[in-house]
Amino acid sequence: xxxxxxxxxxxxxxxxxxxxxxxxxxxxxxxxxxxxxxxxxxxxxxxxxxxxxxxxxxxxxxxxxxxxxxxxxxxxxxxxxxxxxxxxxxxxxxxxxxxxxxxxxxxxxxxxxxxxxxxxxxxxxxxxxxxxxxxxxxxxxxxxxxxxxxxxxxxxxxxxxxxxxxxxxxxxxxxxxxxxxxxxxxxxxxxxxxxxxxxxxxxxxxxxxxxxxxxxxxxxxxxxxxxxxxxxxxxxxxxxxxxxxxxxxxxxxxxxxxxxxxxxxxxxxxxxxxxxxxxxxxxxxxxxxxxxxxxxxxxxxxxxxxxxxxxxxxxxxxxxxxxxxxxxxxxxxxxxxxxxxxxxxxx
Ligand SMILES: *Cc1c(COP(=O)(O)O)cnc(C)c1O
Ligand code: SF4
Numbered sequence: 001x002x003x004x005x006x007x008x009x010x011x012x013x014x015x016x017x018x019x020x021x022x023x024x025x026x027x028x029x030x031x032x033x034x035x036x037x038x039x040x041x042x043x044x045x046x047x048x049x050x051x052x053x054x055x056x057x058x059x060x061x062x063x064x065x066x067x068x069x070x071x072x073x074x075x076x077x078x079x080x081x082x083x084x085x086x087x088x089x090x091x092x093x094x095x096x097x098x099x100x101x102x103x104x105x106x107x108x109x110x111x112x113x114x115x116x117x118x119x120x121x122x123x124x125x126x127x128x129x130x131x132x133x134x135x136x137x138x139x140x141x142x143x144x145x146x147x148x149x150x151x152x153x154x155x156x157x158x159x160x161x162x163x164x165x166x167x168x169x170x171x172x173x174x175x176x177x178x179x180x181x182x183x184x185x186x187x188x189x190x191x192x193x194x195x196x197x198x199x200x201x202x203x204x205x206x207x208x209x210x211x212x213x214x215x216x217x218x219x220x221x222x223x224x225x226x227x228x229x230x231x232x233x234x235x236x237x238x239x240x241x242x243x244x245x246x247x248x249x250x251x252x253x254x255x256x257x258x259x260x261x262x263x264x265x266x267x268x269x270x271x272x273x274x275x276x277x278x279x280x281x282x283x284x285x286x287x288x289x290x291x292x293x294x295x296x297x298x299x300x301x302x303x304x305x306x307x308x309x310x311x312x313x314x315x316x317x318x319x320x321x322x323x324x325x326x327x328x329x330x331x332x333x334x335x336x337x338x339x340x341x342x343x344x345x346x347x
Contacts, residue, residue, distance in 0.1 A: 004019065004020060004046075004047065005043070005047060006019060006043035006046040006047055007043060008043065009040050009041065009042050009043065009103075009184075010039070010040070010041045010046055011039055011040050011117065012034060012039060013026075013027050013030045013031065013033075013034050013039070013059065014027070016039070016041070016058065016059075019046060021041070021046060021049055021054070021058060022058060022059075029061050030059050030060075030061065032061075032064055033059040033060070033061060033063050033064060034059060036063075036064075037059070037063060037105065037107075037112055037116075037276075038102075038105040038112075038115060038116035038117055039059055039105055040057075040102065040103065040104050040105050040117065041057050041058070041104060042103055042104055042183050042184045044182075044183060044184055044185060044186075044217065044219065044220070045057060045104060045183060045215075048214075048217065050214055052211075052212045052214050052243075052244050052245075053212075053214065053215070055107075055241075055243050055244050056104075056106055056107060056108070056211060056212075056241070056244060057104050057105070057106065057107065058107070059107065060107065060279070062276065062278075062279040063107060063275075063276035063277075063279075064276060065276060065278065066275045066276055067273075067278040067281075069273050070273045070274060070275045070276070070277065070278070071273065071274070071275070071311070072113040072114075072274070072275060073113070074110050074272035074273050074274050074309070074311055075110060075272055075309045075311070075313065076311060076312045076313025076314070077089075077095075077313065078313075079312075079313040080313050082133055083126075083129045083130055083132075083133045084122065084126045084129065084130070085097045085098065085120075085122045085126055085127070085130045086130050086133055086134065088133075088137070089313065089315055090315065091139045091140075092139060092140060092141045092142060093140065093141065093142035093143070093144060094134060094137070094140060094142075094143055094144070095143075095144045095145075095146050096130055096134070096143055096144070096145050096146070096161075096165075097120070097122075097145075097146055097147045097148060098121070098122050098127065098145065098147065098148070098150055098153060098157075098161055099120055099121040099122065099147050099148045099149075099150070099152060099153060100114055100115045100116060100120030100121075100147050100148035101115070101116070101117055101120075101121070101147065101148050101149065101152045102115055102147070102148055102149045102152065102179060103149055103151075103152060103179055103180050103183040103184040103187070104179060104183045104184075106179075106239075107276075107277070107280075108239060108241060108271055108274070108277045108280040109274065110271075110272035110274045110309075111148075111274070112274050112275070112276075112277075113274065113275065115147070115148055120147070120148060127161070131164050131165075134165070134168065134171075135168050137170070138170055139170075140168075140170055140171060141170065141171065141172045141173060142171065142172065142173040142174070142175060143165050143171055143173075143174055143175070144174075144175040144176075144177065145161070145162075145174070145175065145176045145177070146176075146177040147177075149177075149178050149179055149180055150176050150177070150178060151176065151178040151180035151181075151187060151188070151192065152180065152187075155189070155191040155192045155194065155195035156195070158192070158195045158196070158198070159194075159195035159196075159197075159198040160198075162174060162195070162196065162198040162199045162204075163198040163200075165199075165202075166198065166199050166200045166201075166202045171202060172202060172203065173202065173203050173204075173205065174199050174202050174203070174204050174205070175204070175205040175206070175207060176196075176204070176205075176206050176207065177206075177207040177209065177237065178206065178207070178208060178209065179208070179209045179210075180223075181206075181208055181220055181223040181224050181227065182208070182210060182215045182216060182217070182220035182223070182224075183215075185217070185219040185220045185222065185223035186219070186223075187223075188223035188226055188227065190226075193226050193227065193230045196227075196230065196232065197230070203233070204231070204232050204233075205232065205233045205234075205235060206227055206232045206233070206234050206235070207234075207235040207236070207237050207266060208224070208234060208235070208236055208237065208263060209237045209238075209239075210236055210237070210238060210254065210258065210263075211238050211239055211241060211244055211245050211254070212244055212245050212250060212254055213250070213253040213254045213256075213257040216257050216261065221261055224261045224262070224263065225261075225262075228261075228262045233264075234261070234262055234263040234264065235263065235264055235265075235266035236255070236258040236263040236264065236265040236266055236304065237266055237267050237269065238251075238254065238265070238267070238268050238269065238304065239268075239269045239271050239280075240268055240269065240270060240271060240282050240287050240290070240306075241271060241280045241282065242279065242280050242281060242282050243279075243280070244280070246282050246286070246290070247290070248290055248293035248294055248297065251268070251290060251294060252294055252297055252298050252302075255294070255298055255302035255303070255304070256298055256299075256302055258302070259299060259301055259302050264301065265301075265302055265303065265304035266304055266305070267304050267305055267306075267307045268287070268291070268304045268305070268306045268307065269307055269308075269309070270282075270284060270287060270306065270307065270308040270309075270319065272309055272311075273311070284308070284319060287306055287319065288306065288319060288320045288321075291303070291306050291319075291320070291321070292321070305318050306318065306319045306320070307319065
């Protein structure tokens, strides 16, 4: 615990040294990391810096080691981007990335080559082109705002974007993916919550990225409550990370904390292989064992789907247990005998 009060987001190695979050002796070694990847630690997280927060947000020289197979666009989004700021990989839903700014920069981020404080705010013309594209997609039912972090937009801009999307007749659902509620709870202001009302009668789902129970605080809980009271459904998204949440205990505590805050754990992501992230890598077999360890130990509501985003733009696939499909190593309890026996569906 650190009882220092931080007034503003720390954005450089120098500021981290001055704030007492890293040793002065580490400064020179981190210059190359800082030159390559954005740094930000909000006052909220800086004030309660702990080993699991440090590992997620403090720069480290390990980020300079690029392992075999690590690529700048691990999910292959570029191949599915019809216009700037849009990724359309599935027929019924598309991503809109209005900016690439985040409240904090995660050291394992799959978009780490793209996100940053001066990055990627769509201009008016680009936004119009994105709206034009989305409006023309009759099979679209859902638009997912991501980035970067859409809750870093001003309430006015956010309301304008949500309003345009909500006005598209074929769109039924809007979704926002964010780290803001826990990383910078003060941003979830009355004005911001009002801006989210621009979704109108379209369902607005908010996916909150949380990797450890320690990320919750009183202020964060209040920010989440402002969202859920305003009618938003909350989902939890977690990345499985070595040294952060790679134990049944840590994941169990995290998912239970989510449920207490009205967040349904949605996805546990197998980490995408972005450059310099090998220090966080957990093998899939281990992830599967963790999921097996959780089943039965916590409420079924607390179990997310363990998911892998296949490289090259192929999309997400759930990772085991492969119920009865013979692929996940799970035994068919009926030995394949009578589950699909003739006549079991009444012919
Ligand atoms: C993850 C993702 C989605 C959303 O997928 P869900 O499984 O519905 O959460 C949509 N489009 C792209 C390109 C994605 O990567
Ligand atoms: S908040 Fe999301 S997009 Fe931003 S750095 Fe973290 S993982 Fe990447």
